[in-house]
Amino acid sequence: MVNKKLIVISCAIAVCIGFALGIYGHLNKKSEQMGRLAKEANSVFNRSHSPTYGSSAAKVRIVEFFDPACETCRAFYPLVKNIVDSHPGEVQLVVRYAPFHNGSESAVKILEAARLQDLFWPVTEAVLKAQPVWASHASPDPEKIWGLIGDLGLNVRKAKEDIKLPEMQKVIDQDLADAEMLKVTKTPGFFVNGRRLENFGHQELKELVQAEVSRAYPR
């Protein structure tokens, strides 16, 4: 009779421990699975169509879900570039599009058109620099981009034809589908070797990259 309460409490504790172990096991399995997917050349993290920056032999891959009209993406652009540059050959950036803002899709198509002319990075830089002009929240106008990027050697006439290609929309649709799959609802959304940047911030991203670099390149 005395022991009844004790039995109930022990049972509750045992069940809770089992539950906690189950959660732990499941999350472990999931993060391993994500890590494996992130290594693949064509997965929910890296599509073969995605622009990259840094060595393709790098063992650490930052996947950034990027919106050219997003202010924080603009602020992060030099920071992310810096992180890649500070680990030469070890870190690669993969850019995925997440055009959540109005007018972003047109801007993405301009970037993709520039990529066909090998001008992705200079044009992206110029588009971000001019972001406050063409991407004001009240009246975004990506058409303005053409006049804002300056003379980077872009064949504008060809680019204006290229943005109509169906492949452009396909790239955006695929990236948006992957963003949804990975539950990316805000930009920039970062994953490093399949691990999500849980607490957003520059320092946090640096630390996550550093942790993955240390793991991939033990010294």
Place this chain on the structure above:
Amino acid sequence: MTSKVGATDRGWLLLLASWLIALVSTLGALFFSQIMELQPCVLCWYQRIAMFPLALILGIGVYAAEPNCVKYALPTALFGWMVALYHCLLYGGLIPQDMQPCDKSGSCSEQELQLVGFITIPLLSFLAFSIIVLLLLAAKKALKNGQ
């Protein structure tokens, strides 16, 4: 003196077993929705509405060795059992598709998870409610005889 495993203790053990099943089922349901992120459909919710309180009512009843908890637990379990039965029939295709009360939150007849072969979440739910109902009926009888 040998410990008295009389009728009342037998009733209590049956209650304990039914509570453990309700507790494991509750945590299991939470695991599916919160950890595995499977969206519970409407019918799943009706079963949850019955299962979650069972974990509490039976837990309190068994802790306090309160035989009266069967009065509250049994109808709750029976309600959940009926919904689970309906859900299993729907899953098995024995009730036509257009009868299902579903909305955007997830289709009730779409099989999201088959654990081992034929075992589905509604089947697990049905089994859990069935065992709880049987245990509670047995406990009720044992407790009555013991008093």
